[in-house]
Amino acid sequence: MKQHAMPFWHLIWQRIHPRTPDFHAMLLEQCDSLIQALDALESYLGDNRPEQAAMVRELVEQAHDQAQSHLDTLHRTFVTPIDREDIYAVITGIDRVFDYVATSVREIELLDIAGDRWMQKMIAQLQKGAAALRKGFELFRTDPAGGGQHGEGARLAERNVEELYRQALYDMFGGKALEEMHKRDKSVSPLDCLDYVTGQMKRREVYRHLSNSADRLANVGDLLHDLGVKYD
Numbered sequence: 001m002k003q004h005a006m007p008f009w010h011l012i013w014q015r016i017h018p019r020t021p022d023f024h025a026m027l028l029e030q031c032d033s034l035i036q037a038l039d040a041l042e043s044y045l046g047d048n049r050p051e052q053a054a055m056v057r058e059l060v061e062q063a064h065d066q067a068q069s070h071l072d073t074l075h076r077t078f079v080t081p082i083d084r085e086d087i088y089a090v091i092t093g094i095d096r097v098f099d100y101v102a103t104s105v106r107e108i109e110l111l112d113i114a115g116d117r118w119m120q121k122m123i124a125q126l127q128k129g130a131a132a133l134r135k136g137f138e139l140f141r142t143d144p145a146g147g148g149q150h151g152e153g154a155r156l157a158e159r160n161v162e163e164l165y166r167q168a169l170y171d172m173f174g175g176k177a178l179e180e181m182h183k184r185d186k187s188v189s190p191l192d193c194l195d196y197v198t199g200q201m202k203r204r205e206v207y208r209h210l211s212n213s214a215d216r217l218a219n220v221g222d223l224l225h226d227l228g229v230k231y232d
Contacts, residue, residue, distance in 0.1 A: 045115030129157025148228010154221025
């Protein structure tokens with residue numbers, strides 16, 4: 001089929017009034033990618049299969065490429081629906097959450113530990129926070145104030161993860177665990193105790209990375225909340 005050339009007047013119009021990329025849709029894409037990566041991380045913590053870890057890493061790399069593509073589009077766009085610095089802050093803010101998702105997997109592999117209930121609980125909170133961000137940015141297009149209110153969901157997730165982190169540390173080092181281990185086996189030696197503490201320190205590293213993920217998630221929640229106030 002013969003293709004017709006674009007009329008000259010249309011080319012002039014496009015230069016004067018270039019079509020604005022859908023940055024709202026771009027932010028939703030990033031939220032969807034984050035939810036997908038967290039779901040994959042949850043699955044990995046459930047079975048520690050190497051192929052599942054590879055899936056998490058692949059999703060993280062795709063998300064980084066996605067963020068860079070969005071930034072490139074932002075740099076090439078003259079007119080944006082909201083301030084350029086706001087779009088930039090949200091794109092990079094979401095992207096930083098992925099860094100700690102990848103680091104959590106890397107630490108689990110390097111330290112050779114299995115997922116536990118504390119990690120699963122933290123992931124569940126991160127998933128709730130990411131879902132809240134997704135809902136907020138979806139609503140923001142037509143109702144900035146209503147969308148901004150969902151930023152609280154990400155901040156709540158961060159507070160819950162911090163509380164879980166403290167509970168996990170108490171469970172690890174509060175003395176009860178060693179006491180219970182000694183009750184089960186009276187022959188527990190100082191070396192056994194050292195091995196136990198070493199193993200728990202390894203787990204603490206993963207808890208810390210998940211906690212950092214929640215911090216970054218809360219930062220995006222703050223941005224969403226502030227955008228709701230700014231553009232209401």
